[in-house]
Amino acid sequence: MFYTDGKLQYPVRVEKPDPLFARALQQAIGGIEGEIRVAMQYFFQACGARGNPKFRDLLMNTATEELGHIEMLATAVALNLEGAPLSEKEAVAADPVGSMVLGGINMKNLLSAGLSAMPVDSDGVPFDMSHIYASGNIAADMTANVAAESTGRVLAVRLYNMTNDPGMKDMLSFLIARDTMHQNQWLAALEELGGPQGVFPIPNSFPQEKEKQEFSYAFLGFQSDGTNPIAGRWSEGQSVDGKGKFTATPMQPLGQKPVLGQAKPGSGAQTEQM
Amino acid sequence: MFYTDGKLQYPVRVEKPDPLFARALQQAIGGIEGEIRVAMQYFFQACGARGNPKFRDLLMNTATEELGHIEMLATAVALNLEGAPLSEKEAVAADPVGSMVLGGINMKNLLSAGLSAMPVDSDGVPFDMSHIYASGNIAADMTANVAAESTGRVLAVRLYNMTNDPGMKDMLSFLIARDTMHQNQWLAALEELGGPQGVFPIPNSFPQEKEKQEFSYAFLGFQSDGTNPIAGRWSEGQSVDGKGKFTATPMQPLGQKPVLGQAKPGSGAQTEQM
Amino acid sequence: MFYTDGKLQYPVRVEKPDPLFARALQQAIGGIEGEIRVAMQYFFQACGARGNPKFRDLLMNTATEELGHIEMLATAVALNLEGAPLSEKEAVAADPVGSMVLGGINMKNLLSAGLSAMPVDSDGVPFDMSHIYASGNIAADMTANVAAESTGRVLAVRLYNMTNDPGMKDMLSFLIARDTMHQNQWLAALEELGGPQGVFPIPNSFPQEKEKQEFSYAFLGFQSDGTNPIAGRWSEGQSVDGKGKFTATPMQPLGQKPVLGQAKPGSGAQTEQM
Amino acid sequence: MFYTDGKLQYPVRVEKPDPLFARALQQAIGGIEGEIRVAMQYFFQACGARGNPKFRDLLMNTATEELGHIEMLATAVALNLEGAPLSEKEAVAADPVGSMVLGGINMKNLLSAGLSAMPVDSDGVPFDMSHIYASGNIAADMTANVAAESTGRVLAVRLYNMTNDPGMKDMLSFLIARDTMHQNQWLAALEELGGPQGVFPIPNSFPQEKEKQEFSYAFLGFQSDGTNPIAGRWSEGQSVDGKGKFTATPMQPLGQKPVLGQAKPGSGAQTEQM
């Protein structure tokens, strides 16, 4: 169960409203790197976390924080849209290259939302909840979370670099710091789950003797000239999970051309296929 | 540029066609954990890889492998659909609980594809290319790839456990082994990029003194009773990126209730909002 | 069955083509507040209307009108795109800030449709038919229709305020009038179905003694300080459906922390979860 | 900002796990009538509420409640999936018509989520955030909320009628009661905003003399034989908004056949179109 006090986790201040930056901020709300994604991802991971309950608590606690981040960003979008023009006439009056602003914003922020935030990305595409990765495997979930916070912080940095507004820079410096923590937090959870050698390969519950082991640590080449691709840490030495040694080899097809049967009569194919 | 020989990377053999398992295999083609996802993700990451060209080569090489995995799985789906009933009459004739089979498959595999594979998941939802995470930050991309291969191997293991068909188990034991390698491969790439302390926080190009540093390694609590959530590796000790020390503290709102201006005249709001 | 005469329900005239306004008009075609939505929503509601056939007739009649509105708006989009530039060179020639226009339009209107209308919204996102609310409950459908016409008229007003073109203003003044009627029409249908006290709570066929009645008219508070949120008509007095009295109280959790079982062996979880 | 105590708002108890009912419950999580929808809808409406701040508080308070409903339902799904078969062999062993169960569930609940809840509907389609109606017009928002709670309660009633499990019936009797309240609550908010005559037509800020008023209260007929469709409350008498009188008349086209110009040279059309 959840509670609110209606206040913002961190102050949101806009000195000079900038409708184009409002559009960019939408990515941090409804983009795949955005706050809806992490809030809902941690929420659903928490709800499906089996085993040690500490992970459920950890996940739901941070899901709760992320809900507050959506609220902050939605406020920032609305404040940046203050004073956005409602018509080309108004736009041109405000600015010699005025209708540019009208053309540059997500029009739905104006037409659908009346100059408020929406759960869409910076091109107006609505967030799709298929991006909530919650696998039922706690370690896979943690890797997904490290990835989410990595792209999240990359986005926040790009937004920070895009604006000159001191209020926005301040808000983003807070969100960037939180992304630093959250990257570290999920990495710490992976350590608690056993570190690279305890955790990988995910899932660690599958007996590796059942996999076709000659391919488990082989860096396979698919170069048309039959050579291996570029060498690196991945092509020799101990594997990162500690359970094998990297090798490298060009791949040859082991199977043949697939042969499907004729089409079934009545299956809607052409006569020639039957 | 790409080439093909029309052969399968690894043999695909189905001893007893099973239309319900065909449905499950669709998840490995068009699910978010599936092969279209990794093939296209590595492809686009390669195309946008700036800096050391070895990462472009590494990514495109493995993208090329994954294309062959889609081909293998599409063959497996078609072979499992061989002999699937085209009508309830046929279904009931084949099996005392026959129409079950017709009800249990993705109907589009029959109605849209004539008993062949489709780029959809196990519930018939088409794959959506927003799941291609290619951030322009090579380290963020690698974390996304570790995550993709982790959920991918979890899926492959679930499929392995679901079937009794020796041919399918053999094919999946190969794909599981490849997922083992690919998890290790992307982890190795992260090592080559500097390991946890060189790589994190991602992006490592943002000067951390610009972030609001008192929150960079703080585990914040959002418990309604003002306590911290459960302690763990994430609440004390050195941070995983080696750049801070974890602390823990309950969060208090630092901002106030947001106050938006009145609605603009002409903005389509109610009169009472203006 | 349907018929057409190929004529427009109301004249569509554009005095000065405006590609940016064409983009805005797309929202009224393929936005969630747009005409495809209402046309198809009334259509499917009609097809599923059980009980008194007058509602089927009412719905299909108005669905038929809305089809004509799509036609009007598609014409308006094409006319506003007349003369839109096909290249930046052409754009710059036409206008000192010319490529702005090219950047401001939905590019698909040019690239996919050759300067014609599309079933997409003002940011180029295609309409998704999940927005067709047709519940099988005639009263729920009517509330959905009131809502659809409310956001529809808000949108039409925003478009009216955005343009200076007399032809466009005339067309929109007609569409706004129709939205006025349609709001009233669905409200009238709700009256015919019994008015607030006969209709609500929807569905009225569920025996209210089966609901957990101490919560049926209670305004519950989720404020972190344990107080109630702001009072209003909703916190005291007779309920609008006439079947209860509003009360207000802070909520306490009645359940415990959820406890799921361990992960099943073979379920693809980590060993630690089993 | 938000807080949690990790407890459920109301107890969630499943006496006999039923994987097929788990599938049905997914509709109440990720369906368009579900809890993610209302939680996020009220959340975004709150964030964009301009004018009297009491509506922001009202909306965010109830958004907070709905977050707890997602949590309850996600728990209910996971509990109903306890003991679901992981393979056909297991399914057949458990039940003479066993693989039916495997065919009947959303396969992603097994394959993607490891027998946990997901933000998808009962057919496995992910929730799409375009369903968050937050218009910037407070009255339009309230009508959308009445509609959402109406379809929400219809769904909850259908779920109640579908199950025999006492725990599930108890949980649903609570959720149905809350839907009763929420329908009334938003209707009460509409009363506070002025009731039908103060609120409609939405937006009430548009001067009605600017609309083409001869069509504002006219029930137009689109019957192919030129008659009016069925009469009703909507075809005569005072309009519900109190600002006009209903009339009824068959519609004649007022416009002509649309004539677009020739295709522009270089626009990618056929030569014959230029």
Add this chain to the structure above:
Amino acid sequence: MFYTDGKLQYPVRVEKPDPLFARALQQAIGGIEGEIRVAMQYFFQACGARGNPKFRDLLMNTATEELGHIEMLATAVALNLEGAPLSEKEAVAADPVGSMVLGGINMKNLLSAGLSAMPVDSDGVPFDMSHIYASGNIAADMTANVAAESTGRVLAVRLYNMTNDPGMKDMLSFLIARDTMHQNQWLAALEELGGPQGVFPIPNSFPQEKEKQEFSYAFLGFQSDGTNPIAGRWSEGQSVDGKGKFTATPMQPLGQKPVLGQAKPGSGAQTEQM
């Protein structure tokens, strides 16, 4: 503008309701081969048809027919759902393998629509209007229409073969006949536009001397062993558009490995990429 008489174009009769067949029929409503698709495709093509107005008329006339086909199929779905069980208890009572039926239907037809039709496909995926191909090139549109009617008739044939119900077979024999006509109709339109040699390559308005003509009629091979793929009508002889001669040759890459610049400072990449 459109009109209706509320009657069905062709009788829709169901002798024995079959909920599973209702699910299959949904594909013909909301599938990519379905009637919403063709109705809306012809509608938007008509609205954007430039040049000879006869094509606009032709397209809008047939769009109008297809609207009536949606109506027929929506009726067929509802009639097949008559008597579908609302609960497992009811399902089991009706049928020894009863809950199969409940598991086999699109659950949304029950839960969202109350046993009525929806604009979704046979797996419950909503129709997405991006499938409306309306290119602004009349010949490209006609090829898209031939393709749509081809997959449409394939689907109708599969449905015909799936059912034993005489009423449904009769309805489908009518729809199949209409698809026969519509395939021929759009082929006839292509003839009227000049036939293969006048129409192709589409668009015929682009001067072919501007294309890299040595590749315009070359069948290029991408076989890894450097051979050409299988020969056929496409590898020698006159091209179908009559403007060239087919040749065949293996492809060699003409470009080099792409080299992107370093990542820009401040672009959110890793330091190592700059």
Add this chain to the structure above:
Amino acid sequence: MFYTDGKLQYPVRVEKPDPLFARALQQAIGGIEGEIRVAMQYFFQACGARGNPKFRDLLMNTATEELGHIEMLATAVALNLEGAPLSEKEAVAADPVGSMVLGGINMKNLLSAGLSAMPVDSDGVPFDMSHIYASGNIAADMTANVAAESTGRVLAVRLYNMTNDPGMKDMLSFLIARDTMHQNQWLAALEELGGPQGVFPIPNSFPQEKEKQEFSYAFLGFQSDGTNPIAGRWSEGQSVDGKGKFTATPMQPLGQKPVLGQAKPGSGAQTEQM
């Protein structure tokens, strides 16, 4: 199985980077007319091709070519984004109407991809794999391919006309030539399958005596005044498939108004519907 050499099929050169043109090029990657679509469409058609294996080879060979086209275009997008501004300050510095550029691009190319290509269209909408038409009927597939290459070439021509960059014009002249070939190639495959009279109506395996033949070659009119729509090749003479004679006649409804039963008790409808 697939191979790569990392080189481009044809040189990709950009003389003057143009971020707005990068946006337009995205349509050729992730638009419905783009290269992902054809690559994946031919791929899945190949995997499901039953009957003569030459079609599988033909399809997979060309799928392999198209993969290389995605690679070319992704390179072109990245090169056009070189030097795109990362902030409004930078934008304004570069150009008197600078922020126009920032407003005109797909923001996700900057914010999500760091100035690289994405699998999205020119308005930032991700490609959706439901556009992969692979029907299991080889002739229907070929018509879909002709349609895909027709809209594809229309798009390429529009892009060619939009740019002045010699490198981009050169690349597009190559892609246009390939589209010419691919249109001809699939038309040639239709000839090999029997030409219009052997192939149509698709599927040719359905006995035409089972269709309601009086409607198989009838051009039906849906004009509200009871006349036929405009005459043409489609209204008289031999049908294109050679199996009938075109006739023309206005349509009369053959069915009645649909009558559904009352709503079932317990189905969540209003009491009035039962």
